[in-house]
Amino acid sequence: MNELILQHQVVTLTGELLLPKGARLDEQTLADLARRRAGSPCTTRAFADLIDFQRDLRGFLAAPPYNTIFSDLVETDGIISLMGQVQLLQPVIDSLDYFHEKDFHTYRHCLMVFALSTLLAKHLYPDDQRSLLGALAGPSHDLGKTCVPLAILQKRTPLTHAEAVILKDHALAGYVLLAYYTGNIDHLPAKVARDHHERHDGSGYPRGISAFDEMVEIVILSDIYDALISPRPYRPISYDNRSALEELTKMASEGQIGWLALKALVAFNRHSRPNFHQCEVSLERRGLAPANNVYGQRADGEGD
Secondary structure, three states: OOOEEEOEEEEOOOOEEEOOOOOEEHHHHHHHHHHHOHHHHHHHHHHHHHHHHHHHHHHHOOOOOHHHOOHHHHHHHHHHHHHOOOEHHHHHHHHHHHHHHHHHHHHHHHHHHHHHHHHHHHHOOOOHHHHHHHHHHHOOOOHHHOOOOOHHHHOOOOEEEHHHHHHHOHHHHHHHHHHHOOOOOOOOHHHHHHHHOOOOOOOOOOOOOOOOOHHHHHHHHHHHHHHHHEEEOEOOOOOHHHHHHHHHHHHHHOOOOOHHHHHHHHHHHHHOOOOHHHHOOOOOOOOOOOOOOOOEEEEEEOOO
């Protein structure tokens, strides 16, 4: 497993320096960080009370391909109700407000990963408590991007090596922020923020691990899927839905992501809504990546 060293400082939205660049995230550092908020817990608010976020979310869900995935309106109301039970830390709410103003792509992405993760968790793990854990895992997975300069988040051309390193550090930054705000280094959302770019073949980051929490698995799939089908500064034209699902299927066949959550996602994309346990996923590739896509490329000509 890779040694965890911050490549960029972790600073809260209020300007408080939590850890400097170069800090090692060893047990002692993390324990000291968690203790810093002892006796001063963050306030929380239920997602159900955040009317503006819910309104935006429903608008996003009405657009293709989510209007197919969430075509059952009664079920969708139930999913949003389940999401509504999640108590969001005030700093997470503040981050969503920040992204809404400064980087709308990330704002929308956070809400869509939240919704899709909740839907998948509800069907994969129908027990209410486990479904709620799935909902809890989603909304703060990209919190660490508040530490990434906006010039990098919004760059339309390939990132330099140095910029790519800073961007990748958002996973550790999110972990640090959530461990600090909750005072708990084992808090599920903190682990999700840290691990949502890991892959089963060990090719992911920041730890290069191959086994992780099943709720992390759901967020990983939701994160990749929404990133593919959504416009980005580096890719104004998104993947079409077929191409995105084919890309995920390729990743599953190569052992990077698991099949179960992917089969559920494919089933939700079919109007017949087949049982995902019996859902057949074709390995045939007929789609194409969008033109002028610079994702994964660097200005020095190498990939990330």
